Amino acid sequence: MKFSEQWLREWVNPANDTQALMDQITMAGLEVDGFEPVAGDFRGVVVGEVRSVAPHPDADKLRVCQVSDGSQDVQVVCGAPNVRDGLKVPFAVVGAVLPGDFKIKKAKLRGQPSEGMLCSASELGLSDDHEGLMELPEDAPTGEALDAYLGLNDVTIDVDLTPNRSDCLSIKGIAREVGVLNSLLVEEPDITPVEATHSEVPEIAVRAPEGCPRYLGRVLKNVDLSVPSPLWMQEKLRRCGVRSIDAAVDVTNYVMLELGQPMHAFDREEIEGGIVVRMAKANEKLVLLDGQEVELTADTLIIADHAKPIAIAGVMGGEHSGVSPKTRDLVLEAAYFDPITLAGKARHYGLHTDASHRFERGVDYKLAWDAMERATALLMEIIGGEPGEVVEVASKQDLPQERVIDLREQRVADVLGIEIDRTILEEILTRLGLHIDKLLKHGWRVHVPSFRPDISIEEDLIEEIGRIYGYNNLPVTEPTGSLGLRPQKEAVRPVSAIQNYFVDCGYQEAITYSFVDPKVQSLVNPEVDGIALANPISSDLSVMRTSLWSGLLKTVAYNQNRQQSRIRLFETGLKFRKNGDAIDQQPMLAGVVVGNQLPENWANGRRTADFFDVKGELEGLFRVLGIDIEFSSGQHPALHPGQTAELFRDGEAVGWLGALHPQVQKKLELNGTILMFELFLNSIVSGYVPNFKDISKFPEVRRDLAIIIGSDVGFADVERVAKKHAGDTLTALRAFDVYEGESLGEGNRSLALSLFWQHPERTLNEEEVHSLFNGVIDALKQELGATLRS
Template identity: 45%
Template sequence: MKFSENWLRELVDIPVDRDALMHRLTMAGLEVEGVEALGGTLAGVVVGEIVACTPHPNADKLRVCEVAAGGSAPLVIVCGAPNARTGLKAPLATIGTTMPNGMEIKRAALRGVESNGMLCSAKELGIDADASGLMELPAGAPVGTPLAQYLGLPDASIEIKLTPNRPDCLSVLGLARDASALFGSALHEPAGAPVAAVVDRTRAATLDAGVDCPRYCGRLIEGIDASAKTPLWMAERLRRSGVRPVSALVDVTQYVMLELGQPMHAYDDTKLDGPISVRRARAGERVKLLDGSEPALDDAFLVIADRTGLHGLAGIMGGHDSRVTDATTTVFLEAAHFAPGAIMGRARRLGLHTDASHRFERGVDPELPRRAIERATALILEIAGGRPGPVTETVIAADLPARAPVALRRTRLARLLGIDIADTEVERILRALGMQVEATAEGWRATPPSHRFDIQIEEDLIEEVVRVHGYERVPTRAPRGELLGPSLPETRLEASRLRAQLVARDYAEAICYAFVPHELLRTWQLDEGAVALANPLSADLGVMRTSLLPGLVTALAANRRRQQPRVRLFEFGRVFSGGTAADPTPVEHDRIAGVACGRAVAENWASEARAVDFFDVKGDAESLFALTNAAGAFSFTPGGPAWLHPGQAAEVRRDGAVVGWIGALHPDLLARLDLDEDVFAFEFDVAAVSQRALPRAEAVSRYPSVRRDLSFELPEAVPYAAVEAAIRDAVGETLTQVVLFDRYAGPNLGHDVKSLAIGLILQDRSRTLTDQDADRCTALAVAALESVCKAKLRG
């Protein structure tokens, strides 16, 4: 919400300067996001009038202007603005003026002609972004008057960041109400006296949407001059509130919305036929909107219609065909109350965001439409003339929001705040915020005004009291009493342990969006079962992620484009998938994932430069598994999803169940992602890698161990995990450790054959093993390898 500081000060007496005002608003929950000072350095800038304008004798794009500035004789000014012309009134910076950018105006000869000042654009004066030409002032602007005085400067454009529960402050009047309570100052309500009807013409309205639109007000005004100019004071207030003036009729509706908070619309009455109907759209209906779009609608949308068709989306945007133009002579003004639930999300579905939808989906005062109509009527008559008809109001009283009283207990207020606030101060604050207050034995009963949708429970009233009283006046005290920490089972690893382990392995934690583009998931072949959002924030955030890796690799690519040669990222997060036919509720899973590219270790003098490979990342993953005290339960099996390289990929299993994948990304995927080097990745279910086996203390065996080494040949396709599993199953508990200490593959062995050298560590806890025991265990291992793994013992 942007607004003019002077506009706010006109509605409420504020006894402090700008900085103190900004601080007080922020401390009261109305966070000030930005302040743009306007016109603070315009001393020496006056209203000038070009009385003569001729081409420059030595430059085609310059003009020599004679400018009246209130002195005895016009000043000669050389100007290059395209809109410089005789009769134009524009700001004139006189000799000695210091401009907002620090430039001092001096006499200067431009192509042989002396210039005695500078005609200015709005941007050069620091009061608008328009630099297309001279700032054109109204024909009635008094020549020689200081520009700051004429424009009501200095001023400031202030932007407030509002929370969704405070739609009442989406207007200058709403902010003034809060400022009045904060400073205990008088509130000066905008003029709102009813305007008497001059003609009898009306246009009826029917409400066919029930609770979605329980109030609709309208008024006809005949004989207006739609080409009338918006007065400067109104145009400037609109500009300083972030709204570009368009035309008198449109500007009036915008002004009333900013002033009171009630969105309005103006129709060309000659384009309407019969009574207005507020109803649900019918499937397939279309309406051409003011922005030129023509969306297809369904019954989720409210529409404004007459006998011939649709004339707008209720609470979002008016229709193109019935818009007001400079040829409009009879206008139909509309102000209605639309329930937040009927508007919420509808504009976003169409890719729109309007001032009206922003307000209606948060809540607008249901008592405001008639007042807004009266205020807009008075402004239109003042600016464009006309003959107003009576205000027609159609109401479904039973469907209007009810205001229920809320009880506030004195003891509860003191307990939550930790301080005692005087009863008189509590009552003053509640009454200053527009509430009807009744004293009770335990405290108060307050009925909120119609514009405060957010006051529903006792805690809401306590929040209002403390924010107006001042959060800074609540003392900071340490909590008393014993605080019990969360009870975590010993069999579960905390996420912080897993995070710390990956950080220790030189990974940096990333946080990616849970929403991703559907096209990105399709590129990864991960779009099956993706949950689409009904109202996405944007087209690029349309579905929930089914894996953490697309977001992580996107972050890796962004780092690579910024000249980061070595990137290692990990993320903890949730992934989402569609439910089953029996239960379509989306399913969430916690995952941990990591990606790595570039050098295996950071550049240093002690190690050779080597690119990260599969086994580096596998080692990182195994360091996580070691934290579970059950590293032996994890195994790696060749294979994996289609997005992994078929020769450098593995499924990770725990006790036989697949819990994740690890490997290099497929070259085709790398090409589609515009990555020019290998990227290695892993992703596991958090539940699998956080399940920890409890450690068990055992005495060191008194009996020595025996080692037997085996060397054998076997097919390349047989994974080492299968080899180790076969040996352990065959030998049993006597085998305490299996050590792979050599691997060889080459032309001496033949195609698709490898040689492994393995050490068997044998030990019995009750006796010393004999050579016969060791030979028997070795024979069992050899037999298992020959039968299960097709291995052949080497001599």
């Protein structure tokens, strides 16, 4: 927020100079982002009076003027279109220096002598307006130095406020802070109710009280908007970065800057029936004051009449109902709008206004009455008018509730690291506007004022005390605390162990957005609808991901477009699915492999990684985690039909492994074989607890077996059946040969297995091994239809 130092000092005037004042409010948490003089560097400019104006004999666009500087009349040649008899104007006398080190000298313009220069606002560095001379009030004292008359010994201070300090988005709020910091009283303007002089009142209906818990309206009749705002008001607005428009708009802006309450003025003749505060209807349109036509959404709070929308509540008024020089009757609006209802609405329509900036952060819900009376009095002073009664529509249950917080004296000392005298603490709280309702044995019961929506818990009060007491006055202490070891289940492996494993395998960790392109997601996971974002960063980041593959494949495309052919990435993160009105978040582990299995060098060939390379790496991970996972052929819409495995643990599906489907790969314009996996993290991190077993001293027995089975039977099925019937002393089962040929018949495969038995306490005899071996053969025959190969 920008504000004038002089305006602030009208409210509270500490002994600090400008720099000390800025340092003080910065250390109080209101960071000064910058400051600048309110005018350019000039001297020798006085209030001049144009006594007469005559045409230039040799130039149609120039005028020969007689100008008084308070002591004498001199001739000045001027080309400004608004120069006229009796005009009071800034006059740079001979010898004056204007911004940019421009010196005024005697000169001749088209043969006519000119002693001085009549100035526009832009030539004095007051504004960008260079359309004509800067006009001063008729009562401006001729000959007085312009900088003294306008009070230009002033600076504009720009404070960068955090979003929680909405109470400081006004002169009143900043003055309150400066008063607390310097133990000074704040001199507020006298605001008294304006008596009504007519009986007309606006008809107001609030149909969305949760979004607008309080709405005030008043009719001001017979105003004269041809009267400009006084120069003092224009100057205060300018120094706060607000452009003067007309008296009605200037007054509402002035009250907003002074008190912090945004207001709006409607043309009474343009309101059909009465005012209705409601949510917009689908496809309703409104032409705003800036000329932009917007199509309103159903979640937008609007101000309407009985026929049409006339404003977006808390953001901007409509062009149709705006005031103009023809306006004779005004309807003044002052309201409290719910910050949550208004949050993001201005940005949704590509807008950012002073009003929306304040309402979104929270305005004092008790301020509307004072603002209405202040604005009415100023308008009557400037443009006249006859005020009516103020009409209020309020919903007490929807207004913010008063907050009461118990503050413990010992807690203050513990958090700030210093024991502050109880009297000082009470003085700080009182000056901040906090009402101490009750003195407790070990602290205070504090009522939070309506202008501080950011204070809700005890720690907020302690922060306020530390801020006002002075951060520089707090001792440097090292926080201490006892940190006990939290129990950790040994069977649950940390995610870092998984991450370290993949890094050791040559992968790089990727961190992608949780927001993804809906087009890519529909290819990867077409069976699940993504959750659309209400206000996405961009169209290609507009839905929540239902799979980590979407982001990883986009990363693969990014790298391949930059000539990276070998890509090995993994990611741990959340995927999101709609579950009724709730959103399920599931931790996932995913990876993608493209290109050669090993980095290219003199010892490694250019062998492209295949399905079994990645399967082997996953099996290595499962051994690290201490879990048994079964791979079974499956079908997934994003994976190749012939290279897809679904992973199971104890009969529960835990993930997928496979090659990217060729059609999906073509649409994504990716090169090479793309191998991918995705696993549910919560299903794999818990394994067995390692325990010691004695190494057997007795000999191991091996038996080899060759069987013929159907090609559609996977090794996992063979392994499962064999282990089930091989007994507890089986130590290993390995496949050492696979053969398919015409001699076996179509649809058959030969599989050679080695089975190993070893007893921990004795030597196995031939009969035991033979019995177990025959049991395996019989089970393979009965359950899988296998036959012994001769």
